[in-house]
Amino acid sequence: MxxxxxxxxxxxxxxxxxxxxxxxxxxxxxxxxxxxxVSLIGESGSGKSTLGRMILGLTPVTxxxxxxxxxxxxxxxxxxxxxxxxxxxxxxxxNPVFKADRVFRMIKEVYFPEVPPAEWAERVRAxxxxxxxxxxxxxxxxxxxxxxxxxxxLLIARALLLDIKLLVADEITSMLDASTRIDVLNxxxxxxxxxxxxxxxxxxxxxxxxxAERTIVLRRGTVAEMGPTETVFTGPKHPYTRELxxxxxxxxxxxQEAEPIESCLYHDKAGTGGLLEVExxxxxxCARLAGCxx
Amino acid sequence: MTxxxxxxxxxxxxxxxxxxxxxxxxxxxxxxxxxxxxxxxALLALGLLGPLLAGAPPNEYVGPPMQSPSGEYWxxxxxxxxxxxxxxxxxxxxxxxxxxxxxxxxxxxGMVVGFxxxxxxxxxxxxxxxxxxxxxxxxxxxVLLIVNAYLGxxxxxxxxxxxxxxxxxxxARAIRAQTFSLRSRDFVDLARLSGxxxxxxxxREIAPNMSSYLFMTFILLFGGSIxxxxxxxxxxxxxxxxxxxxxxxxxxxxxxxxxxGLWWWFVPPGAGITAVVxxxxxxxxxxxxxxxxxxxxx
Numbered sequence: 001m002x003x004x005x006x007x008x009x010x011x012x013x014x015x016x017x018x019x020x021x022x023x024x025x026x027x028x029x030x031x032x033x034x035x036x037x038v039s040l041i042g043e044s045g046s047g048k049s050t051l052g053r054m055i056l057g058l059t060p061v062t063x064x065x066x067x068x069x070x071x072x073x074x075x076x077x078x079x080x081x082x083x084x085x086x087x088x089x090x091x092x093x094x095n096p097v098f099k100a101d102r103v104f105r106m107i108k109e110v111y112f113p114e115v116p117p118a119e120w121a122e123r124v125r126a127x128x129x130x131x132x133x134x135x136x137x138x139x140x141x142x143x144x145x146x147x148x149x150x151x152x153x154l155l156i157a158r159a160l161l162l163d164i165k166l167l168v169a170d171e172i173t174s175m176l177d178a179s180t181r182i183d184v185l186n187x188x189x190x191x192x193x194x195x196x197x198x199x200x201x202x203x204x205x206x207x208x209x210x211x212a213e214r215t216i217v218l219r220r221g222t223v224a225e226m227g228p229t230e231t232v233f234t235g236p237k238h239p240y241t242r243e244l245x246x247x248x249x250x251x252x253x254x255x256q257e258a259e260p261i262e263s264c265l266y267h268d269k270a271g272t273g274g275l276l277e278v279e280x281x282x283x284x285x286c287a288r289l290a291g292c293x294x
Numbered sequence: 295m296t297x298x299x300x301x302x303x304x305x306x307x308x309x310x311x312x313x314x315x316x317x318x319x320x321x322x323x324x325x326x327x328x329x330x331x332x333x334x335x336a337l338l339a340l341g342l343l344g345p346l347l348a349g350a351p352p353n354e355y356v357g358p359p360m361q362s363p364s365g366e367y368w369x370x371x372x373x374x375x376x377x378x379x380x381x382x383x384x385x386x387x388x389x390x391x392x393x394x395x396x397x398x399x400x401x402x403x404g405m406v407v408g409f410x411x412x413x414x415x416x417x418x419x420x421x422x423x424x425x426x427x428x429x430x431x432x433x434x435x436x437v438l439l440i441v442n443a444y445l446g447x448x449x450x451x452x453x454x455x456x457x458x459x460x461x462x463x464x465x466a467r468a469i470r471a472q473t474f475s476l477r478s479r480d481f482v483d484l485a486r487l488s489g490x491x492x493x494x495x496x497x498r499e500i501a502p503n504m505s506s507y508l509f510m511t512f513i514l515l516f517g518g519s520i521x522x523x524x525x526x527x528x529x530x531x532x533x534x535x536x537x538x539x540x541x542x543x544x545x546x547x548x549x550x551x552x553x554x555g556l557w558w559w560f561v562p563p564g565a566g567i568t569a570v571v572x573x574x575x576x577x578x579x580x581x582x583x584x585x586x587x588x589x590x591x592x
C-alpha cells in the first residue's frame with residue numbers, strides 16, 4: 001500500500017467574516033497501490049483538483065487523513081522526493097522571467113547539492129531523453145519559446161530526476177492539442193511500464209480510460225462510483241456515471257438520454273450514504289433518488 | 295512532436311538575450327529614462343563634489359550680505375552674507391541622504407510587510423494589515439512634534455529614519471496586493487514541490503516577477519521622502535544643525551527674502567527640489583516603459 005486517503009474532507013470558509021462554508025471534498029476514501037494508474041474523473045467543481053492539491057500537501061486537509069506508506073502526508077523534502085505533481089497550465093507552471101531549465105537547478109539545489117555539475121548535466125540529459133526531448137532544443141530557452149507539450153514533458157523530466165514513485169497529473173493534457181496530448185499520454189504509459197504510479201486527474205472520460213487500471217468518478221466532492229476501469233465503463237451503476245457516459249459524443253449517433261434508474265438500488269444495503277461493493281472492487285454510492293430513505 | 299513544432303523550435307536562436315540585457319537595450323533608448331536619470335545623477339554629482347570645492351562650511355558668513363549672483367558668489371549671498379551656492383550643494387547632499395535613507399527604510403519595511411502578509415495570508419495578514427492601516431492613518435506631523443518635544447533628536451539621519459518609518463504603509467499595501475495575485479500561480483506550487491522554503495519562494499519566485507514594480511516603489515518613496523523632509527524643514531521641524539534645501543527655503547521665508555527681492559535665496563533650493571523629484575518621476579515613467587513590454591515603443 002502506498003497512498004491512502006481516509007475520509008478526506010476539505011471545507012472552505014466563505015463570506016466576509018468566514019461565516020459560511022463550502023464543502024469542496026466530503027469524505028473521500030481510496031487507495032493508490034504501487035505502480036498503479038488511477039484516474040480521477042469529475043466535472044468542474046467536483047473537488048478533483050482540491051484532492052490533488054491535498055495529496056501533494058499544497059492545501060491542508062480539514063479532516064480525515066492522507067497517508068503515504070503509513071505516515072501522514074505533509075509538505076516535506078522527503079515526501080516530495082517520492083511524490084511529485086504536474087499541473088494543468090504549463091505556461092503558468094514556469095516562472096516567466098526565468099529560463100525553463102531552471103526547474104532542474106531548483107531540484108539540484110535542494111536534493112542533490114553534492115552532485116558534481118558534469119554528472120548532473122548527464123542526469124538531466126538522461127532524464128530529457130526519457131521524456132523524448134532533445135536537450136539542444138530545450139536547454140537555455142525561456143518558457144514562452146517552448147510549446148505546451150514540451151513544457152509538460154520538461155516537468156515530467158524534472159520529476160524523474162527524483163526517486164519518484166507517484167505522479168499526480170492534474171489535467172496535464174487539457175491545454176495541449178490532440179496530437180501532443182497522445183504523445184504525453186503514451187509517455188505516461190511508458191513510465192507506468194517502468195513502475196511509476198500515476199493519479200491521473202481529468203474531466204475527460206476518454207482520456208481517463210486510456211491509461212487507468214482503476215477509475216474513480218467524483219461528484220460534488222464525494223465518490224459516486226469507483227472500480228476497475230473496464231467494469232465502470234461497461235457496467236456503470238450510478239446514474240451520474242451513466243449520464244457522463246451518455247454525454248460522450250459518438251460518430252453519427254444522436255444524443256441519448258441516460259437510462260433512468262427508477263428506484264434506489266443501493267441505499268438499503270449501503271447504510272448511510274456510504275459506498276456499496278456491488279461486485280469485487282466495484283463500489284457505488286447511494287444515488288439519493290426520490291423516495292430514498294437517506 | 296509534430297513536424298511543424300520541430301520547424302518552429304529550430305528557428306529560435308541558440309542563445310536568447312538575457313532579460314537584463316534586453317531591459318538595458320530598451321533602457322538606453324528610452325528618452326524619459328535617460329533624461330530623468332541624467333538630471334538626478336548630475337544633481338547627485340553636484341551634491342557629492344560641490345562641498346569639496348566649496349572653501350567654507352555652508353553657514354559661515356563669508357561675504358557681504360545680500361549680494362546678487364556674480365562671478366564670485368554664483369548664487370549670491372543671504373542677508374547675513376552666507377554663500378547661497380555653498381548652502382545649495384550642501385543642501386543637495388542632505389536632500390539625497392534623506393531620500394536614500396528614508397526611501398530605503400520605507401521600501402525595505404514595505405516590502406517585508408507586504409510580502410509576508412501577501413504570501414502568508416490568514417491571521418498573519420490580518421495582524422500586519424492592521425498595523426499597516428494604523429500607521430497609514432497616524433498623523434505623522436503630530437507624532438513628529440511629540441517626538442521632537444520629548445526626545446529632541448533633530449539630526450538629518452533621525453529625520454530620514456522618522457520619514458522612512460512613517461511612509462511605508464502604501465508600499466506595503468501595494469506589494470501585498472501584487473503578492474496575493476502571484477502566490478496562487480502554479481510556479482509557486484512547483485517551487486514548494488521542489489522543497490523551497492517560504493523565504494526562498496518570496497525572494498526567488500515572487501519578487502523577480504515584480505522587480506520593475508519594486509524599483510518604482512523605491513523611486514516614488516525616494517521622491518516622497520525628499521518632499522516630506524522639505525515640508526518639515528520649511529515649517530521648522532527640520533534638523534537644527536546642517537543645511538538642507540528645505541531649511542534654506544525656511545530661512546529665506548523667515549528673513550523676508552521675498553519682500554526684500556532676494557530671489558536668489560529661495561529660487562535655487564525650490565528649483566533643486568522640483569528638479570530632483572520631477573526628474574525621478576519622469577525616470578519612473580520611462581522605467582515602466584522599459585520593464586513593461588506592452589508600453590515599449592519600437
